[in-house]
Amino acid sequence: MVVGMNITFLGTSSAQPSMTRNHQSMALRVDGDIWLFDCGEATQHQFQKSSLKMGRITKIFITHMHGDHCFGLGPLMCSMTDNLNPEKKLQLQDATQQEQPPIDVYGPARLRRWLRTTLSSTYSNLGRYYRVHEILGPEEEESIDDPTHFHPQELLGTTVRLTPAAVLDVGRGFTVTATAIKHSIPSLGFVIQEPDVMGKLDRDTLVPQLLRNAEALFRQQGIKQPLVLLGRLQREGKPIQLPDGTWLNPPDKKQGRQVVILGDTCDPSSIIPYCQSPHLLVHEATNAWTSLDRDNLATTEALVEERAVQHGHSTPQMAGDFALRIGARTLILTHFSARYKGDDSEDGIKVMEEIRQLALARFGKDKDTDLYCARDLWSFEIKHR
Numbered sequence: 001m002v003v004g005m006n007i008t009f010l011g012t013s014s015a016q017p018s019m020t021r022n023h024q025s026m027a028l029r030v031d032g033d034i035w036l037f038d039c040g041e042a043t044q045h046q047f048q049k050s051s052l053k054m055g056r057i058t059k060i061f062i063t064h065m066h067g068d069h070c071f072g073l074g075p076l077m078c079s080m081t082d083n084l085n086p087e088k089k090l091q092l093q094d095a096t097q098q099e100q101p102p103i104d105v106y107g108p109a110r111l112r113r114w115l116r117t118t119l120s121s122t123y124s125n126l127g128r129y130y131r132v133h134e135i136l137g138p139e140e141e142e143s144i145d146d147p148t149h150f151h152p153q154e155l156l157g158t159t160v161r162l163t164p165a166a167v168l169d170v171g172r173g174f175t176v177t178a179t180a181i182k183h184s185i186p187s188l189g190f191v192i193q194e195p196d197v198m199g200k201l202d203r204d205t206l207v208p209q210l211l212r213n214a215e216a217l218f219r220q221q222g223i224k225q226p227l228v229l230l231g232r233l234q235r236e237g238k239p240i241q242l243p244d245g246t247w248l249n250p251p252d253k254k255q256g257r258q259v260v261i262l263g264d265t266c267d268p269s270s271i272i273p274y275c276q277s278p279h280l281l282v283h284e285a286t287n288a289w290t291s292l293d294r295d296n297l298a299t300t301e302a303l304v305e306e307r308a309v310q311h312g313h314s315t316p317q318m319a320g321d322f323a324l325r326i327g328a329r330t331l332i333l334t335h336f337s338a339r340y341k342g343d344d345s346e347d348g349i350k351v352m353e354e355i356r357q358l359a360l361a362r363f364g365k366d367k368d369t370d371l372y373c374a375r376d377l378w379s380f381e382i383k384h385r
């Protein structure tokens with residue numbers, strides 16, 4: 001079955017938030033569930049301003065441990081699990097009594113201990129269990145966790161090694177592949193792969209074929225309602241032969257959607273082997289050479305890129321080059337410097353269009369619908385091809 005899939009940008013700023021941009025966070029909605037990517041400070045406020053429900057979050061992925069990507073995690077987890085009534089909360093003595101599965105949090109080394117310390121030091125009590133799955137490089141030391149030090153609602157998560165990628169089984173037939181991408185500290189990129197899905201049944205062709213065979217189906221196979229075979233066709237995806245020799249063919253499969261979400265980076269090339277012309281690439285574009293810099297004779301396009309790379313970041317041109325390299329269908333830029341306003345002001349619109357054009361010149365697409373600069377609370381529908 002084809003499920004709805006869209007992404008909402010809850011925060012689009014880099015290191016400093018501004019009046020028009022909150023710290024990083026993206027909500028990927030997969031058929032009603034929310035998989036949250038990064039959780040900068042005040043992400044819970046952004047949820048309140050959006051139509052998304054925090055209680056629908058089932059998984060949280062943290063790309064790296066810089067505060068603009070994770071400082072909102074503790075408060076968000078308190079708020080999103082606080083909707084249990086107090087009696088139920090008291091009953092929450094062990095994991096088997098809970099109605100909802102634990103919240104799965106995935107991310108780099110230090111995440112488990114940092115979150116435990118944050119929640120425990122503040123005496124925070126959650127209405128749901130959680131567990132942290134750490135994604136570690138080959139050399140990174142595994143934390144030896146003593147369960148007596150766990151937060152009261154913490155369950156032991158897994159440790160996954162990057163060899164050089166780590167494939168996470170996230171259920172629903174989806175996989176999430178993580179790789180280490182280049183930044184000033186360990187940073188992760190994620191490839192989210194939807195399984196191939198069955199297309200729509202061609203009822204106009206199939207129903208008359210079934211009705212023509214209704215009597216023979218009942219006589220030979222005891223099938224009282226011939227249209228039940230439509231369900232079997234959809235479920236099993238195998239051709240079925242009817243008594244008159246006609247073959248009922250299942251619909252063609254639709255290729256599953258692929259979404260690539262990168263943490264901060266100046267070089268994400270390690271993720272290329274896992275990308276197959278993704279439907280969507282989300283790439284940072286922290287610094288750009290725009291009209292805001294033209295009066296500063298000491299700044300050039302090359303210098304802006306040099307400084308961005310020194311800090312482990314990218315320019316729009318670097319993001320455009322990468323999108324072209326992996327054959328992405330759509331590129332969304334995010335993680336902008338506080339200099340670039342994310343509102344409807346004239347100067348905000350002007351500078352963001354300049355940034356978009358810088359990436360578009362490299363991405364090389366002639367349709368302007370394929371490249372966007374994200375704004376806070378903006379959503380994008382991820383469609384099958």
Ligand SMILES: [Zn+2]
Nearest residue numbers: 014015068264
């Ligand atoms: Zn950042």
Ligand SMILES: [Zn+2]
Nearest residue numbers: 064066183264
């Ligand atoms: Zn960073």
